Amino acid sequence: MKEELAVFEKVKTMFGGIEYILPGLDRLKKTEFQFPVSKPNKTERPFNDFLPPSPDFFQLGDYGISQMFLAVETLYSDVLVTEFIAKLEKNSRSKVSFSSFKDLDGERQRVGDYSFPMSLVSTANAIMDAHGDVTKNSHFSPPVVENIYVFFCAAIKEMGDLSLKQVTEDTMLKWRDAIMDAKRSGCDVEFAWKHLETIAYAYFGLKARNYRISLEQKMANLMAEEKSLRQQLEKKEEEVKAVKGKEEELTSLQCKMCQDCVDRFLDKNVGLFG
Incomplete structure (x- = not known):
């Protein structure tokens, strides 16, 4: 019985207590599917070789918890926002072209000084x-500005066609190129730039909201597991107390007398004359 208690205490010590057992078990649950099931053989290392060297084995990730369970689309961090806004504001060479947007070919209609594809007339x-x-303050002539303005209107139209959930970083960078081309040509499009920034922040705001939902679900699961583990630990502690109580019964004077009598008959018969 003492050996069983010693093993129990040893396992608790190895894992550092309940606060390390919880995240450890969670991580093992999430990763166990990665390893193929194989039959044990004589050359396999004993289980003790795989026990964590210290509680640091279960240290949390950069975002506070193990991220293995989360989809990349749901992750949020201020660093990601800062990096993307910097990328958005960078004076990069434009990659926008007629192939960047849909429905720019076919018949055209004039709006002001410019001729637009029919799909963009309402937007213009x-x-x-x-x-x-x-375009009134542009330093270029209408023929030069026309394509730039067409791409700008195409970007504005596409904004109206997509929901926030459909927006991607590549889409926003494409819109950036169209807006910046218009801005560099002297067009008064600051309103569009401000709107694009708002979309970018909303894009990451949606990520943050999804991330929060994932974390709340994860927290609920962890709390349920913690409750179960605490109940199991409390049960084991009660068992330990019960075993210790039984051990104490073996220290009474009467028990000692009984055990002393054992030596008289151990490996002998119990006859009066031996």
Whole structure:
């Protein structure tokens, strides 16, 4: 019985207590599917070789918990936001072209000084109504500005066609190129740039919201597992107390007398004359 108690205490010591057992078991649960099941053989290392050298084995990740269970799409960090906004604001060479947007070919219609694909006529009119002629301060002639303005209107239209869940970083960078081309040509498109920044922050805000939902679910699972493990540990502690109580019964004077009598008959018969 003492040997069993010693093993129990040894395991508790190895894992550093309940606060290390919990994340450790969670990590093992998440990773066990990665290892193929194989039959044991004589050359396999004993189980003790795989026990963690210290509680540091279960230290948490950069975001506070093991991230193995989370999809990349749900992860959020301030660093990711800062890096993307810097990338968005960088004065990069534009990659936008007619192939970047849909429905830019076919018949055209004039709006002001420019000819637009039919798919962009309503967008060009909406911009004119809300902000006037955004090209009026451009230092280029209308023929030069036309394609730039077409791409700008295509970006604005696409913003209206997509939901926030459909927006990607590549999409925002494409819009950036179209807006920055217009801005560099002298067009008054600051309103579009501000709107793009708002979309970018909303994009990461959605990530943060999804990340929070994932963390809340994970926390609920951890708390349920913690409760179960604590109940198991409490049960084991009660068993330990019960065993220790039985051991104490063996220290009474009467028990000692009984055990002393054992020596008289051990490996002998119990006859009166031996």
